[in-house]
Amino acid sequence: LNxxxxxxxxxxxxxxxYCNSRMLFxxxxxxxxxxxxxNVDKRGVPVSSILVSAVVTAxxxxxxxxxxESAFGLLMALVVSALVINWAMISLAHMMFRRxxxxxxxxTRFPALFYPFGNVLCLLFMAAVLIIMLMTPxxxxxxxxxPVWLLILGVGYLCKEKTAKTVKxx
Numbered sequence: 001l002n003x004x005x006x007x008x009x010x011x012x013x014x015x016x017x018y019c020n021s022r023m024l025f026x027x028x029x030x031x032x033x034x035x036x037x038x039n040v041d042k043r044g045v046p047v048s049s050i051l052v053s054a055v056v057t058a059x060x061x062x063x064x065x066x067x068x069e070s071a072f073g074l075l076m077a078l079v080v081s082a083l084v085i086n087w088a089m090i091s092l093a094h095m096m097f098r099r100x101x102x103x104x105x106x107x108t109r110f111p112a113l114f115y116p117f118g119n120v121l122c123l124l125f126m127a128a129v130l131i132i133m134l135m136t137p138x139x140x141x142x143x144x145x146x147p148v149w150l151l152i153l154g155v156g157y158l159c160k161e162k163t164a165k166t167v168k169x170x
Contacts, residue, residue: 013057021049031164070138077133077142084126085146091119091126 025046027033039048064071095116101108112118130146133139 017050017053017057020053021046024049024052032160073138074141077139078145080129080133080139081142081146081149084129085150087122088126091122095119 024033024037025040028035028037028049037046037049037052039046041047060071060075063074067074094112098108098112098115114121130143133143
């Protein structure tokens, strides 16, 4: 059974490295990630992007070595926090999109069922998940780090936009 579990884990890790490296490479092509991630070898393998995945993996292994009793819980809490951010952004973006279309007098061809109640329900559910995480020992830190992460992303976005405007002006 152990060999089956290890083989499955390695297979999942391999596919994650592939997906992460291609995603980072694609973001770099679009100008949404550092240009250093565009480095490829002679076979077209995005080596720099794979190295980023390797570094993150090494950090996770180090975390597991330093805090084996809490590493898995912390990583799962970070994953849940990322999912909460993603779903909240999807719901908010959809609400803003639909509101803008309504103001323009455009009727969508494929309206979402239960709009805007579905979006509000999703946001309430995400808030409930955050409250549960706050009350769960070891998971609260992930909730408190969400605003910090959003601030980092916002500053990064503003820097990228400023750089793009400077390049465009010249």
